[in-house]
Amino acid sequence: MNRLQYIGKRLVMTALVTLAVVLLSFLMIRMAPGDAATVMAGQAGYADETFMKNLRAEYGLDQPLRVQLWKYLSAVAQGDLGTSYVRRQPVLSVILERLPNTLMLDAFALAVAIAGGIWLGSIAARRPGSAGDGAVTTLSMLFYAIPQFWLGMMVMLVFAVWLNWLPPFGIETMGADYTGLARAGDVALHMILPGLTLALYYMASYARLTRIAMIEVAEQEFVKTARAKGITERQVARRHILRNALIPLVTYAGLQASILVGGSVLVENVFSWPGVGTLAYEAVIGRDNPLLLGIFIVTSILVSLFNLATDIAYSLVDPRVELG
């Protein structure tokens, strides 16, 4: 099967999976007690029957569930994810407004995690059982054990408060209103602490995975062949061991995409990062059902696409894999 056909088929699958996500989360969310009218009444600090009735009518909450579902599905099919109860704006625009911030943070964290993890992992794998290996293993174990939100608070305390190296929170300097390059630099500076906080956990897993994969690959016959050829140890490590060890890493990166979104809820919360994670938290707390559904839909599409990308990457690093 050629690659384009494969991508086409996967896109259809993505649409199907998304439909399942929509159906399941719609039902789950609508089954839950309480509706948006009560939330808004609570916000207003004052309520009566007409007010509530108007609100329910406005959001179609007075109609039977299947009518609501049908309306919602047909709207989603046209790219309309509804209107946020709390923000009274189109859900899609609310999400798209925040999405770049999260993607930026996640991409940075993932890049740091992968680069750092592979580096640490290959140090450890060079001599299993050595002091370096022990240090890396212990370190990654430690990163695994630290609650992310707490780590965020601690690095904020250390690097922003005690050492004054980096800004503590937000996405840019408040009130500075920079533009252009200065703004990009400002944002980059703000991204370091949350990005590293998010990255450390995954860096630990990449380090572990790289280490295990490299040790495993190093025991394989073709590594012996490589040595028998008389090429240098460095070339053996890079061309033969690492290249093969990368294969499981690619799969793992695909699996992590959705976890990363979940992880950014906490980190974004701690660092006041205006991303989808904080949005999701607000949506849960405020029972903003359309927004919540929208987040599920958008993230599941993104994760599916990311998985598709890693599958293609997988087929590129491992020629044995056929797409299909």
Place this chain on the structure above:
Amino acid sequence: MMRSVRLFFAKPATIVAFAVFVAIVVIALAAPLLFARGPFTIVGMPLLPPGAPGLLAGSDVLGRDMAVGLAYGARISLLVGIASSIGAVGIGILFGAVAGYYGGLVDELLMRVTEFFQIIPSFVLLMVLVAFLQPSLGATVIGIALVSWPQVARVVRGEFLSLKAREFVQAARTLGMRDSRIILTQILPNALPPILVVGSMMVGSAILTESALSFLGLGDPNLLSWGSMIGGSRSAMWVAWWTTVLPGLAIMATVLSLNFISDRLNDALNPRRQR
């Protein structure tokens, strides 16, 4: 068996980790005996630093003894960690075993379900579940088990897939054993080591997840957990570091010791090292 035990304790780090873990368990069990009045009792002024008279770990924003809170927090963390892992492992074994052994439609369905869980951000899903069930200990345990079982199911399924192709399982079939017996007596015992490792890793991550939920205010308000201690003193961090640093260290020590244990378990139970 003895060999596994010996292998398990082969490294000094493991002994330390095991000792830390046992100590935490003992503290958790002994908390009601040591501090009979419970973690919510107000013992003094708020935000007294550690070392203040009678306050080993200082007091929190309400003037409660942090040390008592830390001891009681261990109960919640361990309870949630172990209970939700048992739940997840139970569900995971059930579905993973059936899918891995029988394959076909069940397997296809299970793979789709795990895919769903892979695609949906599980922590957001968990927040939704807990918020809908109303934050309570039960909701936390159920929620964590519900979002983590697919991971176990995948491992179990993989083990079953590879084990069912092994010749001793085929032999069992040719001997005329029933499927249920094959699953229970032939495959499951051999699949246990990786399940045990995944399960013990899961205890650690469940503790982390619980603390995150409590930190966000989605924990049981009647119980003091390490996460809620941190969440409740977020602002106080600026005036009283111990209110957030100490519970965080407690979480870290627990999860770290657990991870060391499961890591060694992995080595000790690894069939490649045995034989």
Place this chain on the structure above:
Amino acid sequence: MLVSIQGLTAALPPGADRPLAIEDLSLDIAHNEIVCIVGESGSGKSMTAHAVMGLLPRGVGVTGGRILFDGVDLLQEPPEAMRKRRGREIAMIFQDPMAALNPVVVIGRQVTEQIRAHRAISEREALQQAVDLLGQVGLKDPAALLGAYPHQLSGGQRQRVMIAMALSLSPRLLIADEPTTALDVTTQAQILKLIKKIQAQRQMSVLFITHDFGVVADMADRVAVMRLGQVVENGTVAQILDRPAHPYTLALIAAVPKGASAPLDPAEGTPLLEVRGLSKTFRRGGLFSSRGAVTAVDDVSLTLNRGETLGIVGESGSGKSTLARCVIRLLEPDSGAVLLDGTDVAKMKSGRLRPLRRRIQMVFQDPYSSLNPRQRIGDIITAGPRAYGEDTAAALARATEILRLVGLNPEILDRFPHEFSGGQRQRIGLARALMLQPDVLIADEPVSALDVTVQAQVLKLLDEVRRTMNLAMLFITHDMRVAAEVCHRVMVMRNGKVVESGPTHALFSAPASGYTKSLLAAIPGRGRL
């Protein structure tokens, strides 16, 4: 002398089954000579080859002796100098050509990498040389192969690539570590021929490691027989094969299946087992895709009588194992009938099948994976009877008898499988099958994972058991010599189809089909042993 190994001793890491991997080993390899080291698994033959190459595994250290290569002690060479010798002066090829090639790098790159590690030439020039080399080892269209990945090649082609790589810098010594063990017999014959041809052309020395005396007979100028890290006997091929001095050598040679045809028992009456037109097709892919189908068994019929052994012979992928699994209903055939005493079990539902299952039992290939590592021997061999409701005490009592029958001490009931050797495990597996007092025994490559001496014992046991219990036996093997030794009749399979079948003696002495002929011709050491 090109190579002179003197008093080489290497220690195994603590906890291994013996302290020394190689013990006081001395061996010479002259210019333009093929020296074979032959021995059973664990004899240290492979370690010796790796020691010469300077590639002993981590934890194994040389504790004494010298390896002189052209007068230079390789053991004293600094690592960098040793690296420069590897590939250039000493080259090596390995047992499993799939595992020995990097799966994610194209062939061309793997060949040029070796050339460029030692010679300062451009990639283009190196590729040109690679094309030449690949042509020299008999690969067709070498230029096209440069861009291929290892998995796109057959086993024989891969081993040719390995040989091309090894030859690329015209080494003076080629070490071949069981280079044909993972290959089918016809491919093996071709590769052996190739190595021999190239050795002759280039006048190089070859150190050839093998467990197979047939291969030794075909290849060696001189032979060293190893056992437990020591050379027990050393001499020219004629000396060793014709006048072996050491009893171990003698035993090894005696154990090689000679293909002496078994006595012909006349078979009469209705067959116990009859297979008619059996087919089985495997489909790959999941719910949403199908990637073609492979017909593993294609319209096969056979009959089997009580007391008779029918051999099913074929190379890998011939469908012989699938056929066996369909007969015993581990797989459900797509079409055809499997008649057991006239009852068709081919499509029978599992509920009705269960009582019939005990009549057909199986002995498996892999002595390690065929016994549940977490159960005691007693539990393993009484599992069958217990599954049919026999009470444990009675089953254990019978187990004692059966264990004696297969030549094991009945006291082992409380022990675990890992405490036993491969041959013992095969006996336990046989005992498990016999506990159900089957009518038909299917033996699926029961000896192919065993060393040759053990192999001979197990084959003898199977034959005895068949006779005492009057079993019908379906014997699956890839090895013509083994088939010739135990089977009354032989059926040759290829690509799922029956090529030819007939009484063993007739088939071996006058094969009808060309394929059978080529299989027989490919048997290593044919005529010498």
Place this chain on the structure above:
Amino acid sequence: MFDRRTAMGAMAGFLSAPAAAQGRRIINAMMTDEPPTLCYPLNNTRVIQQICGNINESLLRFDWQFRPHPNLARSFTMSPDGLTYNFRLRDDVLWHDGAPFTARDVVFSCATMLPQLNPRSRNAFSQIDRMDVPDRHTVVFRLKRPFNAFLLSLMASSAPMMPAHVYEGTDFRTNPFNFKPIGTGPYRFAEWKRGQYIQLARNERYWKPGQPGMDAIYFRLCPTPEQRMVAMETGAVDIAMADDIDTVVNSRLAANPRLVARTDAYNGTGEIAVMELNQRRWPFSDRRFRAAFMHAVDREFLVKAINFGLGKVAHSPIPSTAPYHDDKVLTKYPYDPNRARALLDEMGLKPKAGGMRHRFGIMLIPDGGGTWTRVGQYVKQALSDVGLDAYLEAPDWPTQLRRSGNWEFDCDCNIYGAYGDPAIGTSRFFLTSNIRKGVPLTNLQGYSNPEVDALFPRAASAVSPAEAQVCYSRLQQILTHDVAMLWLYERKPALFHNRRLTDVVMGPNGPADGLGAVRPA
């Protein structure tokens, strides 16, 4: 411990406001979350009040004693029978888009838009019989019956004037001007940068002489309490309004010499934190139980330790800062666990095995482990000392509102605003007629007392203040004796502002009246 001053100084490097360098005089304020809309009556919450108070104005302004003063109305008169109110409007007021402000806008706001959108306005405006417009700048309200809270209900936060020419005949909820509001106030809407800030710019044609005192106001999004505190300490933000700052760190900001702390900026809202018992259920229906509850809880502790002094123990349904509060008639319930135990014993609620008398739930307000969680945890502990076994429930917002609206609770928590007059803010919780299932923020407890039902309307329609006072005094006497509600404390949320600004808080309506008067100190 780290050196806080260094730390904060350090952060100033990152968070200072270089925008000032551009020469514009800017107020940096903050918002805890982004408002859903900027249509004042559509979402009458504190965030909107803070922002829209600068954009939309009302007819009257009130002083610290809640006395009315002219604002958009040049003058006003009330007929002696209390039925007719006559407003003369200013004729020099322009909407931000240049259209003149006229009587048409007043009629549109008070008769159409506000009653439709703002439940708080509906109560007061339902008293209106009809409105007359004798000329372009005069409006006459004729009431059905006297309603002495009428003028107070024209406070900006209850009755902002909305532009008729923008909204009339449109769907108010979807009108695009909800996101670029038009008003008459000292600042006009300039820019909304999503996720970052809302900017208001100086209204050059503002009618009030000398105002506005600055060039622009930025409301910067600051979602977490830590972020807000640091922003205040470093001067990145000039004003922190109610609840922007976590009470835990109040003392720290209050001690900062660069900051001014005000606790009177929200007297106009007059919030009381309460717990409500479902009086349909026993034992909550028993007055003695409610009294025992009050005696068991040390409300001074709630104020001191949990609110860090920002508040005052509440003894009455009418806040002590509001008109009609009468301290003399109140039955007070000081902290006295023994008294509480005695009352419980007396009503037959004796300790059972395990020392507990009764188990019931306290449903918290979802605040993510904040003040209410702390209050709940303290109250639970305090109640257990007298043998009451309370368990805390932490539902999310919708569940909390649904359960309380449907009376599915034992005890819940609430904060209510008195809004300056009991007829607006207090009576709704005690009138039998306001027991409405399914509607939050009504008489959820099911409290019902015929005398109270009679007194509230009489008080509201009393023409003379003295007569109203008599009624309200009696009401306070009855309600506190009945322990009609568990009043915990009056909230005094702190407003912090930088000393570089002055005239920030000018009346009880605080920042909801806008920051027009603010100027550099």
